[in-house]
Amino acid sequence: MYPEPVYRIQVEEISAEVVFKRIRHMHIRVYPPHGVVRISAPLKVRMDRVRAFMTSRLDWIRKRKRSIQESIPLKPSKPLNGVLYPVWGQKYSLLTVERDRPPFVKLRQKSIILAVRPGTGLDKKEALLNKWFREQVKDAASAQVDKWSSIMRVKVNKIFVQAMKTKWGTCNMDKGNIRLNTDLVHHPPRCLEYLVVHELAHLLEPCHNRRFYTIMDDFFPQWRLYREMLNG
Numbered sequence: 001m002y003p004e005p006v007y008r009i010q011v012e013e014i015s016a017e018v019v020f021k022r023i024r025h026m027h028i029r030v031y032p033p034h035g036v037v038r039i040s041a042p043l044k045v046r047m048d049r050v051r052a053f054m055t056s057r058l059d060w061i062r063k064r065k066r067s068i069q070e071s072i073p074l075k076p077s078k079p080l081n082g083v084l085y086p087v088w089g090q091k092y093s094l095l096t097v098e099r100d101r102p103p104f105v106k107l108r109q110k111s112i113i114l115a116v117r118p119g120t121g122l123d124k125k126e127a128l129l130n131k132w133f134r135e136q137v138k139d140a141a142s143a144q145v146d147k148w149s150s151i152m153r154v155k156v157n158k159i160f161v162q163a164m165k166t167k168w169g170t171c172n173m174d175k176g177n178i179r180l181n182t183d184l185v186h187h188p189p190r191c192l193e194y195l196v197v198h199e200l201a202h203l204l205e206p207c208h209n210r211r212f213y214t215i216m217d218d219f220f221p222q223w224r225l226y227r228e229m230l231n232g
């Protein structure tokens with residue numbers, strides 16, 4: 001149940017996560033939307049070999065980072081056909097279809113399909129998308145809370161998901177409730193996982209003090225990376 005240990009290395013201006021796994025060959029991936037670099041390496045490989053491998057691929061990494069950063073849009077301001085919505089770190093282009101049936105939203109391949117009744121206005125379309133985004137975060141958060149509340153031995157009462165202007169999440173320690181920002185749906189799933197662990201850690205330690213960060217280091221050692229991704 002515990003996440004695999006993740007190490008960080010830095011070569012020139014590029015920092016990368018290193019994960020050791022039961023695989024045969026090293027490989028590097030650069031993840032959208034923020035260009036996080038992750039190197040997977042076989043269990044027996046030493047860190048200096050990982051570093052040499054990364055150094056040899058540095059130009060490729062830079063190119064990938066640049067193209068990812070240029071291609072990932074922010075969340076569009078209006079739900080017009082063809083605009084791109086990031087969902088869990090991938091982008092989907094909006095395809096609206098009109099039919100005389102109850103509306104729904106779903107992902108299909110590279111599209112986010114929004115089915116609405118004929119004549120539905122932009123505000124209503126936006127509300128339907130936001131409701132769907134909220135449900136995605138709620139479902140993903142429930143699964144993460146199930147996982148992490150048993151690992152961290154804390155009890156969560158309720159999970160709320162809502163639009164929030166200045167925070168990714170909050171925790172009400174007395175009631176055991178956590179509240180998460182709907183916009184988490186636009187970031188990779190690990191960002192939401194980090195945030196769940198952060199809010200659950202507040203059930204063990206209310207303040208952002210040394211004890212709190214020790215708890216984070218113990219349970220989710222790569223938390224700084226995800227905080228950077230969310231706030232960067």
Ligand SMILES: [Zn+2]
Pocket residue numbers: 198202208
């Ligand atoms: Zn906090």
